Amino acid sequence: xxxxxxxxxxxxxxxxxxxxxxxxxxxxxxxxxGGDNHSASSTGGGMVYPFRGNHQAGxxxxxxDRLHFASYDVTTSRREDLVALLQDWTAAAERxxxxxxxxxxxxxxxxxxxxxxxxxxxxxxPPSGLTITFGVGPSLFRDSAGQDRFGLADRQPAALRRLPHxxxxxxxxxxxxxxxxxQACADDPQVAVHAIRNLSRIAFGRAAIRWSxxxxxxxxxxxxxxxxPRNLFGFKDGTANLKAEDPSLLDKDVWVGPESDxxxxxxxxxxxxxxxxxxxETWDRQSLQEQETVIGRTKGEGAPLSGxxxxxxxxxxxxGRGNLPxxxxxxxxxxxxxxxxxxxxxxxxxxxxxxxxxxxxxxxAGLFFLAFVTDPRTxxxxxxxxxARSDLLSEYLxxxxxxxxxxxxxxxxxxYVGQGLFSG
Amino acid sequence: xxxxxxxxxxxxxxxxxxxxxxxxxxxxxxxxxGGDNHSASSTGGGMVYPFRGNHQAGxxxxxxDRLHFASYDVTTSRREDLVALLQDWTAAAERxxxxxxxxxxxxxxxxxxxxxxxxxxxxxxPPSGLTITFGVGPSLFRDSAGQDRFGLADRQPAALRRLPHxxxxxxxxxxxxxxxxxQACADDPQVAVHAIRNLSRIAFGRAAIRWSxxxxxxxxxxxxxxxxPRNLFGFKDGTANLKAEDPSLLDKDVWVGPESDxxxxxxxxxxxxxxxxxxxETWDRQSLQEQETVIGRTKGEGAPLSGxxxxxxxxxxxxGRGNLPxxxxxxxxxxxxxxxxxxxxxxxxxxxxxxxxxxxxxxxAGLFFLAFVTDPRTxxxxxxxxxARSDLLSEYLxxxxxxxxxxxxxxxxxxYVGQGLFSG
Numbered sequence: 001x002x003x004x005x006x007x008x009x010x011x012x013x014x015x016x017x018x019x020x021x022x023x024x025x026x027x028x029x030x031x032x033x034g035g036d037n038h039s040a041s042s043t044g045g046g047m048v049y050p051f052r053g054n055h056q057a058g059x060x061x062x063x064x065d066r067l068h069f070a071s072y073d074v075t076t077s078r079r080e081d082l083v084a085l086l087q088d089w090t091a092a093a094e095r096x097x098x099x100x101x102x103x104x105x106x107x108x109x110x111x112x113x114x115x116x117x118x119x120x121x122x123x124x125x126p127p128s129g130l131t132i133t134f135g136v137g138p139s140l141f142r143d144s145a146g147q148d149r150f151g152l153a154d155r156q157p158a159a160l161r162r163l164p165h166x167x168x169x170x171x172x173x174x175x176x177x178x179x180x181x182x183q184a185c186a187d188d189p190q191v192a193v194h195a196i197r198n199l200s201r202i203a204f205g206r207a208a209i210r211w212s213x214x215x216x217x218x219x220x221x222x223x224x225x226x227x228x229p230r231n232l233f234g235f236k237d238g239t240a241n242l243k244a245e246d247p248s249l250l251d252k253d254v255w256v257g258p259e260s261d262x263x264x265x266x267x268x269x270x271x272x273x274x275x276x277x278x279x280x281e282t283w284d285r286q287s288l289q290e291q292e293t294v295i296g297r298t299k300g301e302g303a304p305l306s307g308x309x310x311x312x313x314x315x316x317x318x319x320g321r322g323n324l325p326x327x328x329x330x331x332x333x334x335x336x337x338x339x340x341x342x343x344x345x346x347x348x349x350x351x352x353x354x355x356x357x358x359x360x361x362x363x364x365a366g367l368f369f370l371a372f373v374t375d376p377r378t379x380x381x382x383x384x385x386x387x388a389r390s391d392l393l394s395e396y397l398x399x400x401x402x403x404x405x406x407x408x409x410x411x412x413x414x415x416y417v418g419q420g421l422f423s424g
Numbered sequence: 425x426x427x428x429x430x431x432x433x434x435x436x437x438x439x440x441x442x443x444x445x446x447x448x449x450x451x452x453x454x455x456x457x458g459g460d461n462h463s464a465s466s467t468g469g470g471m472v473y474p475f476r477g478n479h480q481a482g483x484x485x486x487x488x489d490r491l492h493f494a495s496y497d498v499t500t501s502r503r504e505d506l507v508a509l510l511q512d513w514t515a516a517a518e519r520x521x522x523x524x525x526x527x528x529x530x531x532x533x534x535x536x537x538x539x540x541x542x543x544x545x546x547x548x549x550p551p552s553g554l555t556i557t558f559g560v561g562p563s564l565f566r567d568s569a570g571q572d573r574f575g576l577a578d579r580q581p582a583a584l585r586r587l588p589h590x591x592x593x594x595x596x597x598x599x600x601x602x603x604x605x606x607q608a609c610a611d612d613p614q615v616a617v618h619a620i621r622n623l624s625r626i627a628f629g630r631a632a633i634r635w636s637x638x639x640x641x642x643x644x645x646x647x648x649x650x651x652x653p654r655n656l657f658g659f660k661d662g663t664a665n666l667k668a669e670d671p672s673l674l675d676k677d678v679w680v681g682p683e684s685d686x687x688x689x690x691x692x693x694x695x696x697x698x699x700x701x702x703x704x705e706t707w708d709r710q711s712l713q714e715q716e717t718v719i720g721r722t723k724g725e726g727a728p729l730s731g732x733x734x735x736x737x738x739x740x741x742x743x744g745r746g747n748l749p750x751x752x753x754x755x756x757x758x759x760x761x762x763x764x765x766x767x768x769x770x771x772x773x774x775x776x777x778x779x780x781x782x783x784x785x786x787x788x789a790g791l792f793f794l795a796f797v798t799d800p801r802t803x804x805x806x807x808x809x810x811x812a813r814s815d816l817l818s819e820y821l822x823x824x825x826x827x828x829x830x831x832x833x834x835x836x837x838x839x840y841v842g843q844g845l846f847s848g
Contacts (some may be wrong), residue, residue: 057557124654142685197787212781287538299531363621363633
C-alpha cells in the first residue's frame with residue numbers, strides 16, 4: 001500500500017468509481033500477518049497502523065490524541081448473529097484503520113438508491129493513526145440470572161467478572177459494564193467518531209450502544225518517544241507508566257500468557273475502564289503546596305518531592321522537617337507506585353474528558369481511565385482497593401463509571417476478532 | 425515576542441522562577457493596537473493571534489479545529505463587580521492567547537501556600553491558535569421581569585432580543601440563553617478547555633457557567649486557505665461561506681456599522697448560537713440519492729446538482745427529467761442560498777459535536793451552529809424561519825439549544841472588553 005495513502009487521494013480527483021477496488025487491494029497488501037502492531041507507516045497527515053498481528057493494535061501502540069470509546073449491549077440472542085457481527089466489524093475496522101471507507105463501496109459510490117456503506121464524514125481526512133480495539137464483557141457469557149447466553153459460558157475466564165464496588169464508588173448504570181466494547185483512538189476526533197458511528201450502524205439489529213465516552217489529550221504516554229501529557233489537575237500523568245518499548249514488561253504485566261484458564265485469550269489482555277470525575281473547582285482552590293503534597297510530585301517538572309527530575313525514581317525513605325517523609329505516605333505517587341504494589345504495573349492509556357457542565361454549572365470533567373493488564377485480580381483490584389481507601393487524591397475524585405473487558409489477541413489473515421472464542 | 429514562544433519554553437528548562445516576569449513583558453510587546461486580528465505569528469506547534477485590534481479575534485480568524493463555548497449567568501447584582509469581572513477576564517484572556525498562564529504567576533510559581541493563578545493543564549502546550557471571544561446576552565440588560573439589572577437598560581440594542589421560537593424547536597433551558605458568553609477556539613482541545621476553565625475560575629462569585637459545549641472538526645471554513653470540512657451528515661459544509669479575505673462582505677454582513685442604535689457595538693457583531701441535534705441513525709438509512717437531493721449537492725465533490733465542481737455557482741433554473749429542477753426547490757442549498765435570502769450572508773463558524781449517547785443508545789451528535797452577523801433581524805431570523813418550515817433537511821434536525829449575544833468590538837491597549845458599554 002502506498003504509505004502516503006489518504007482518503008482524499010483515494011476518493012478525490014482520481015475518480016470515485018475505481019477507488020473501492022483500488023482501496024481493497026491496497027488494504028489486503030498491508031495486512032501483515034503474525035507481525036507486530038508497533039510498526040507503522042507515516043503519512044503527511046496520519047500514521048497507518050496494521051490491523052492484524054499477534055496483538056490487537058491500540059494497546060502497545062503509542063497513544064493517539066483522541067478517543068471515542070463505546071460499550072454495547074448485544075440485542076440478538078442468536079449465536080450466529082453474534083459471529084456475523086464480529087466478522088462484519090473485523091472487515092470494516094480493518095478497512096477504516098487503513099484509511100478506507102467502512103464498506104467496499106465507500107460513502108459516495110455504490111447503488112444510488114441504497115444507503116451508502118460509509119457515512120462520509122471522514123472523506124478527505126488522513127487515516128490519523130486510527131486503531132480499533134475490541135473487547136468482550138462478562139455479561140456476554142452469562143446474563144444477570146447466570147444463564148448461558150450464546151453457548152460460551154465455559155469460555156468465560158475466571159478473571160472476567162464484574163469489578164467489585166470500591167469505597168466511594170458512585171457508579172451510574174448507564175456509564176458502566178457492557179457485553180462488547182470498542183476503543184477507537186486517532187489523532188483526529190472526527191476519524192475516531194466516524195469509526196464508532198459506522199461500527200454502530202453495522203451492528204444495527206445485533207448490538208446497540210449502551211454508553212460511549214469521548215476523550216482528548218491522552219493522559220498517559222505509552223512510548224518513550226512521547227512527552228508526558230498533563231491531566232486536568234494540571235499535573236503530568238503517566239511518568240512512570242509502562243512503556244511499549246519494554247516487551248518483557250508487556251509480557252509480565254499486560255499480555256495474557258499461556259497459563260490462562262482460557263486458551264482463546266492468550267496474547268490478549270484485560271481492559272479496565274473507569275470514568276473518574278474530578279472535583280475541578282475544589283482542586284483549583286487548593287494551594288500549590290497542598291496539590292503537590294497530594295500528588296507527591298512537583299507540578300512544573302513532575303519530579304518526585306524527594307528530589308531530582310521527572311524520571312528520577314522517588315525515594316520514599318527520605319525525610320524532611322519533623323522526620324516526616326518528603327513524599328507523603330498517602331500521596332498518590334506513593335500509593336500507586338509498583339514498589340508498594342508487589343511490583344505490578346499497568347499499561348495506562350486513559351484520556352481527559354470534559355462533558356460540558358453539570359446542573360450546578362461545574363465542569364463535568366475528569367479522567368477516563370483505561371488500563372490494560374494481564375489479570376485484573378492481581379493488577380488492578382488490590383491497588384484500587386487501597387487507593388480508594390487511603391490515597392489523598394481520592395478526596396478529589398468520584399468514580400462514576402466502571403467496566404471490565406477481556407481483549408482477544410490479534411488475528412491473522414482470514415480470521416475475525418474473537419474467532420478463538422467460537423472455535424477450537 | 426519571540427514568535428516561537430511556547431509554554432514549554434517559558435516554563436521548562438529555563439527555570440520557572442523568572443518565567444512569569446519574562447512572559448508578562450513578552451505579552452505586552454505583542455499587543456498590537458488598532459491593528460487587524462487576521463495577522464498572526466506561526467510557531468512550531470501553534471499560531472499566536474493578537475488579542476487586541478479593531479475587532480475581537482475569533483470571528484474573522486481562520487476557524488481553528490476545536491471549540492469550548494460557555495454561557496454564563498451573572499451572579500452578582502453590583503455593577504462594579506461586573507466591570508471588574510470583564511477587566512479580569514480581559515487580562516487573563518490576553519495572557520492565555522499569547523501562550524502564557526491565566527495569571528501573572530502561572531501554574532507553578534507564586535506563593536506556595538496559595539492556590540496557583542493558573543490550573544496548569546496547558547503547561548508545555550503551544551498557544552495552538554487560541555482565540556477568546558466575549559459576548560453579552562439580552563438578559564444582561566434586563567431581567568425576566570424587564571427590570572434594569574446593572575444600569576445598562578438604555579444600552580440594550582434593539583436587535584439584541586431572545587430569538588423567537590422557530591417551528592420544530594425543542595429547546596432545553598439548560599442549553600439556551602445566558603448573560604455572557606465566551607467562545608474559546610484552538611487547535612488543541614486541552615488549550616480551549618484550559619481557557620474556559622480558568623475564566624470560569626476567575627469568575628467565581630460573580631458569574632457561573634449556565635451551559636457549555638465542546639466541538640471539533642469545524643464545519644465551516646472561514647478562509648480561502650482552508651479546505652471545506654465535512655459535517656456529521658458526511659457532506660462538505662461551508663462551501664459558500666463568507667470568507668475573511670473579503671473585507672467588503674464582512675463590512676456588509678458581519679460587522680455592526682455606524683448606523684447601529686448603540687455606538688458601543690460599532691465594530692462588533694451579533695453571535696447566533698444554535699445546538700442542532702442530527703438524527704444520525706435515520707440519516708444513515710437514507711439512500712445516497714435521497715441524501716444528495718436533500719442537500720442539493722453531491723456527497724463526494726460537494727458540487728451543486730446542477731453540475732460543475734465544488735465552487736461552481738448553483739444554477740437553480742436548470743431542469744432535468746419531467747421538467748423538475750436539478751436542484752430541488754426545498755433542498756438545503758437552495759433554501760439557504762443568498763440569492764434566495766435577499767443577498768444576505770452569515771459568517772458561519774460552527775463545530776461538530778458528539779456528546780456521547782442518549783438513553784436509547786443513539787449518538788447525541790450534531791452541529792453546534794455559530795454565526796456572526798451584522799443584524800440577526802435581517803441576517804438570521806428570516807432565513808431560519810424559512811428553513812424550519814420548508815428545508816428538506818429539517819426532517820433530520822432538532823434544534824435543542826438557542827442563544828443570541830452581542831459581541832463588542834475589539835479593544836485598544838489599556839481597555840477591557842465591553843468597556844464601551846459602561847462609558848461614554
